Amino acid sequence: MGRPKMLKTFKIGGAHPEENKFSQHSTIEEIAAPDTVFVMMNQNLGAPSVPVVAKGDKVKIGQLIAKGEAFISAAVHSPVSGTVEKVDFWTDTTGYRKPVIVINKEGEEWAEGIDTSDALIKEIKASKDEIIEIIKNSGIVGLGGATFPTHVKLAIPQDKTAEYLIINAVECEPYLTSDHRLMLEKGEEIMVGVQILMKALNVSQAIIGIENNKEDAIQHLDEIAKKYSGITVQGLKVKYPQGAEKQLIEALTKRRVPSGKLPIEVGCVVQNVGTAYAIYEAVQKNKPLIERVVTVTGKKVSKPSNFRVRIGTPVSMLIEKAGGLPEGSGKIINGGPMMGKAIINIDVPVTKGTSGIVVFDEKESKRNVVANCIRCARCTMVCPMGLQPFLLAAGMEFDNFEVVEKNNVMDCIECGTCHYTCPSNRPLLDMLRLGKSKIGEIIRSRKN
Amino acid sequence: MGLLTVSGSPHIHGNQNVNKIMWQVVLAMVPAALVSFWYFGLSSIILMLVAIVGAVTVEYLIAKFLLKITPTINDGSAVITAILLAFNVPSSLPWWQMLIGVTFAIAIAKMTFGGLGKNPFNPALAGRVFMLISFPVDMTTWPKPGLPFDTMNFSIDGLTGPTTLGIVKEGLAKGDTMAQVTSQLPDYTQMFMGQIGGSLGEVSAIALILGGLYLLIRKVITWHIPVSFLLSAFVFAGILYLVDPTQYIDPVFHLLAGGMMLGAFFMATDMVTSPMSVKGQLFFGLGCGVLTILIRVWGAYPEGVSFAILIMNAFTPLINKGFKPKSFGR
Numbered sequence: 217m218g219r220p221k222m223l224k225t226f227k228i229g230g231a232h233p234e235e236n237k238f239s240q241h242s243t244i245e246e247i248a249a250p251d252t253v254f255v256m257m258n259q260n261l262g263a264p265s266v267p268v269v270a271k272g273d274k275v276k277i278g279q280l281i282a283k284g285e286a287f288i289s290a291a292v293h294s295p296v297s298g299t300v301e302k303v304d305f306w307t308d309t310t311g312y313r314k315p316v317i318v319i320n321k322e323g324e325e326w327a328e329g330i331d332t333s334d335a336l337i338k339e340i341k342a343s344k345d346e347i348i349e350i351i352k353n354s355g356i357v358g359l360g361g362a363t364f365p366t367h368v369k370l371a372i373p374q375d376k377t378a379e380y381l382i383i384n385a386v387e388c389e390p391y392l393t394s395d396h397r398l399m400l401e402k403g404e405e406i407m408v409g410v411q412i413l414m415k416a417l418n419v420s421q422a423i424i425g426i427e428n429n430k431e432d433a434i435q436h437l438d439e440i441a442k443k444y445s446g447i448t449v450q451g452l453k454v455k456y457p458q459g460a461e462k463q464l465i466e467a468l469t470k471r472r473v474p475s476g477k478l479p480i481e482v483g484c485v486v487q488n489v490g491t492a493y494a495i496y497e498a499v500q501k502n503k504p505l506i507e508r509v510v511t512v513t514g515k516k517v518s519k520p521s522n523f524r525v526r527i528g529t530p531v532s533m534l535i536e537k538a539g540g541l542p543e544g545s546g547k548i549i550n551g552g553p554m555m556g557k558a559i560i561n562i563d564v565p566v567t568k569g570t571s572g573i574v575v576f577d578e579k580e581s582k583r584n585v586v587a588n589c590i591r592c593a594r595c596t597m598v599c600p601m602g603l604q605p606f607l608l609a610a611g612m613e614f615d616n617f618e619v620v621e622k623n624n625v626m627d628c629i630e631c632g633t634c635h636y637t638c639p640s641n642r643p644l645l646d647m648l649r650l651g652k653s654k655i656g657e658i659i660r661s662r663k664n
Numbered sequence: 665m666g667l668l669t670v671s672g673s674p675h676i677h678g679n680q681n682v683n684k685i686m687w688q689v690v691l692a693m694v695p696a697a698l699v700s701f702w703y704f705g706l707s708s709i710i711l712m713l714v715a716i717v718g719a720v721t722v723e724y725l726i727a728k729f730l731l732k733i734t735p736t737i738n739d740g741s742a743v744i745t746a747i748l749l750a751f752n753v754p755s756s757l758p759w760w761q762m763l764i765g766v767t768f769a770i771a772i773a774k775m776t777f778g779g780l781g782k783n784p785f786n787p788a789l790a791g792r793v794f795m796l797i798s799f800p801v802d803m804t805t806w807p808k809p810g811l812p813f814d815t816m817n818f819s820i821d822g823l824t825g826p827t828t829l830g831i832v833k834e835g836l837a838k839g840d841t842m843a844q845v846t847s848q849l850p851d852y853t854q855m856f857m858g859q860i861g862g863s864l865g866e867v868s869a870i871a872l873i874l875g876g877l878y879l880l881i882r883k884v885i886t887w888h889i890p891v892s893f894l895l896s897a898f899v900f901a902g903i904l905y906l907v908d909p910t911q912y913i914d915p916v917f918h919l920l921a922g923g924m925m926l927g928a929f930f931m932a933t934d935m936v937t938s939p940m941s942v943k944g945q946l947f948f949g950l951g952c953g954v955l956t957i958l959i960r961v962w963g964a965y966p967e968g969v970s971f972a973i974l975i976m977n978a979f980t981p982l983i984n985k986g987f988k989p990k991s992f993g994r
Contacts, residue, residue, distance in 0.1 A: 228992060233676055311670060390676065462992065475993040546669050553675040560670055580676075581669040587682050587736065588781035593940035594680070602991040604940070624991050632674030639680040640781075646672050 225453035226463040229600035231633045239513045239520035240393045246524045249296045253528030254565040257315040260357045261364045262288030273300045278327040290365040291355035293504040295526035297325035309550040311560045331501040347416040354498035355505045360488035363569040379483030381422040386459035389552025392572040394509040397522045399433040403440045409492035422447045423468045427454045457631035461486045514575030516542035532562040546581030549574040587640040595634035601627045605634035609647035625651040686740030692875035699858045699868040704755035708864050712750040714759045718766040719746035726775040741780045748788035751865025756807045765795040785977045786934045789970045806861040827862045828921045833966035842910050855920040866923040876929030885933040892949030893928040900957045927969035937977045944987035951976045
């Protein structure tokens, strides 16, 4: 064996939060579809999807129920077979009421042409353009949590060339293990998915970046990668936020995406490892994105698990399957504890971007008391974007927008490392978000 | 189920907090405090206690009754200021002068600006300079270190003598040759261990280095300021020594003498009053080192560490503007 390889990482900033990957040894468990699913229309970054079904319509599993009409939007498919109960509004992970299609399950009938078998299909028949079309029609979005429509990311501008496909299998968020399990259990499928992506992008090299706390996954994929040409598996030092696009590209290629630019500027396209699996299913099995792997975990959760669940399944059902809501739970996070969103109730449904559900007890739920800034500069030292969070936060406190803009608040990737690190518990990311929204408004008003 | 808490990310917090940082600094000063008890006796402990009680009380009263904010005396920062200030006075100082000094440090140099984190100057150093001006004689009368635990030593004999830096300054001013001057100096082992005249906490290089190493290992401070401070002082003094060894004393002496170690590890590294970027910190340390030697060699006072750090404190806002971290992808 060629191991151990040198571990790579990004250069500036970063932190190492407690990993707490309790569910890393729980194999992915299939959960039967619930009697009623709530399929949100705003599951992707960009414009909401537009329903093409109405109350009373019969639908099958995998049937298109909403189109992505705008340029940045995505299609949505029915996760169950049954009858559309209503097209309405429902509270989602953002805490707001958003458009939803509610479907009552009747039986388990798949739409025509979908291969539901487990058979591995290696040969890629679809052409480059067909691949992108299938991905678009299958409603695939970035499954790491950002939910950017994948077909848009694969459309390379005329004047640019992709050189590397980068597969984000970092899973740097504490607690989450869905990508980890997927790699161990669906390694071959992922590799075919990577090959499909390489064909779609017309690149000859792909790098799969995995943090070293998943050594078994590194070894497993490394072994499989030998059978495919052009795919490298690279171990990475455990450091948050390595899964952030720009940090991952730097860690793997030493290239830095310029401020305000996209990865293609340095010849890279980044896709999440879960997305690669979804692409395999879409292109090889004709199966649209109707389910995903979700980690359900927490210090007090009795059975930390990884579930394969249908989109639209209420979070309450997942928590039930993981042993029930622990006594004294105070906060439930959709996603990881560093960048996830706290949800307002457990009736919220799973969406394409739900990588995990983390349950915190009452004590973990509360923020610590805020003290004066002691100017220790730890926020500056850990910022992976080389910003000065203390300065930006102070600028916002005193409405000094000029300082905030000049010090590049718009570069902030909202990873939360500053806030996490601050010994005075100052709500730095709150202030930086406020700054981004305010400065964004100012910049837009200038252009008009 | 009760209502869920909804707040912005991140939802977890690292294990650092202000209290932890500050009390680790206090812990790091314990070796130097023990050495001062060893050589200067009970009076050193009394002065430190007076300073601590005074600082904490003054801060509490001002926070509660003048600023009307929740007092945060248990954060340890007032205790640090108190011990640092006590470290900067001779062991023979009357206790009431200590009390006045520490009151100035906390009330004027720290709380007037809004308390912890808001003061432009290191409160302990501001307090020391205030005391140097207010009590010039008592602040510069240095008891000779006694035998360990010989607590009665000075009060009976009243033995006093100049500090090592004072010997050099006065000797050279009188026109003594460098050989005559150095013959009066303790050897480097004595200086390293702390058996020399000087302020309470500055005498023992080894104790201060131990404390400094602890702070470095616990990541309370980074190496940038202490290393650039000591290195620039060493290099600058070294150049002078190479130019004319009959005029300028050797650089190792400068490192071991006076408040060099105390300043480099405990006072220049004060987060509140030092720069916030790596380059800024290196520049800050460089300024401290060079200014210290400048003042020691050509200034009116034999010691320059306090003034050097205070001057660089004043430049900190400018340094922060001048040395910013490089943003990613810009």
